[in-house]
Amino acid sequence: MKFKTNTEEFKRVIEKCNKVIPKKPSIAILEYVKITICNNKMQISVTDLNNSAYMAIDVDNIVDLIDIQFLLNDTKMLAKGMKFFKDNFITFEIEYENNKIKNNKIKLMCGSKELTQKIKLDTKIFPDEENFEMSKNFIAYDYNINKLKKRYDLIKYARAKNNQTAYRTILEGIHFNNNDMVTTDGYRLAINIDKDFNVKTPFTISHDVLQLLSSLFNDKIHIHMEINNKIIVFSDDYTVLKSKLLEGEYFKYENCIPNAESNVEINIKDFQENLKYLKTFIDAKHTAPIKWLNNKLSLCHAKGEYKTEVEIKGNFKSAIGFNCNYMLDGLSQFKDNIVKCTIIAPNSPIKIVDDENIALILPIKLEE
Numbered sequence: 001m002k003f004k005t006n007t008e009e010f011k012r013v014i015e016k017c018n019k020v021i022p023k024k025p026s027i028a029i030l031e032y033v034k035i036t037i038c039n040n041k042m043q044i045s046v047t048d049l050n051n052s053a054y055m056a057i058d059v060d061n062i063v064d065l066i067d068i069q070f071l072l073n074d075t076k077m078l079a080k081g082m083k084f085f086k087d088n089f090i091t092f093e094i095e096y097e098n099n100k101i102k103n104n105k106i107k108l109m110c111g112s113k114e115l116t117q118k119i120k121l122d123t124k125i126f127p128d129e130e131n132f133e134m135s136k137n138f139i140a141y142d143y144n145i146n147k148l149k150k151r152y153d154l155i156k157y158a159r160a161k162n163n164q165t166a167y168r169t170i171l172e173g174i175h176f177n178n179n180d181m182v183t184t185d186g187y188r189l190a191i192n193i194d195k196d197f198n199v200k201t202p203f204t205i206s207h208d209v210l211q212l213l214s215s216l217f218n219d220k221i222h223i224h225m226e227i228n229n230k231i232i233v234f235s236d237d238y239t240v241l242k243s244k245l246l247e248g249e250y251f252k253y254e255n256c257i258p259n260a261e262s263n264v265e266i267n268i269k270d271f272q273e274n275l276k277y278l279k280t281f282i283d284a285k286h287t288a289p290i291k292w293l294n295n296k297l298s299l300c301h302a303k304g305e306y307k308t309e310v311e312i313k314g315n316f317k318s319a320i321g322f323n324c325n326y327m328l329d330g331l332s333q334f335k336d337n338i339v340k341c342t343i344i345a346p347n348s349p350i351k352i353v354d355d356e357n358i359a360l361i362l363p364i365k366l367e368e
Helices: 007-020 075-082 145-158 166-172 207-216 268-279 324-332
Strands: 002-006 033-038 041-047 051-058 067-072 089-093 105-110 113-120 139-144 173-178 180-184 188-193 199-206 222-227 231-235 239-244 264-267 290-293 296-301 304-309 312-314 320-322 338-342 350-353 357-361
Touching: 002 007, 002 051, 007 041, 007 051, 007 075, 007 089, 007 207, 051 207, 075 113, 139 145, 139 199, 145 180, 145 188, 145 207, 145 324, 145 357, 166 173, 173 207, 188 324, 199 207, 199 239, 207 231, 207 239, 264 268, 268 296, 268 304, 268 324, 320 324, 324 350, 324 357
Parallel strands: none
Antiparallel strands: 002 089, 033 041, 033 067, 041 051, 051 239, 067 113, 089 105, 105 113, 139 222, 173 180, 173 199, 180 188, 188 357, 222 231, 231 239, 264 312, 264 338, 290 296, 290 320, 296 304, 338 350, 350 357
């Protein structure tokens, strides 16, 4: 039995599958993709247990074929081989008799190129749907992928990484609450605000999900999202991505944000330039917080003392200390040249704000 599909479409689908397949799968079956052929469609499923993707492309020349399923392995090697497929169509050949596949092989032919790969016929061992059951109680949204990516790029610096908060893995994710998109590692907090996108029920997704969205969907399109208390589903006309939400309750970050009015305005570029100057005197053996008092920044450690001045409007009474890299990261979130800061006391977070962003940086106690 033979059927064919568009070469470039099949190549793209396999490349997308390879983005989902884990580099070091916890179980061998995760190296496979499930292929279902039915009603002149080829449906491809792939999962890493936390994320599951489903794609469909058209197939032709199916005769007396109602439904067929199999598991395909070595898709990374297949993708490399298909780079040499230049004809418009790939022809697939399977030995099929009495509504069953006779052997465990599939042949792909494109022009003069031909390859045969082993397949598995027991598709029940493939864990695609059982971990991603969608309840009827979901909330639907539509959103632009590119905008979602740009928002995350602004705040990703504050996300917990490399299990530094293993007891609270939820901090490794991206939290959505009302108009806020939030990341934090416990030492700094970053919020981006989109007043046109209001989340009715808060949820937290893994950062891997955003990487997969870029790989699986066109950045320019709006995608449909459906969310319940366990999973989030992204979809367009050809692709579906189901991802598990991170479990646990996100901490009440709103309670950490100072309510006081801003009392200082700083020039971002000027502040960054002066921090970079002081950073040149910090290394693994000589670390210390930056001391900030009005327009004066200083650094003092065993090797020396270093000072500079910054452009500032407003003032505050007591010096405050902060981590140089954390402040540079926080300032990178802002695109306006002038931003407002709230500095209340040496033991209160430094708040930096504009119309669409909030950055919070925990202070460091200064030595007397």
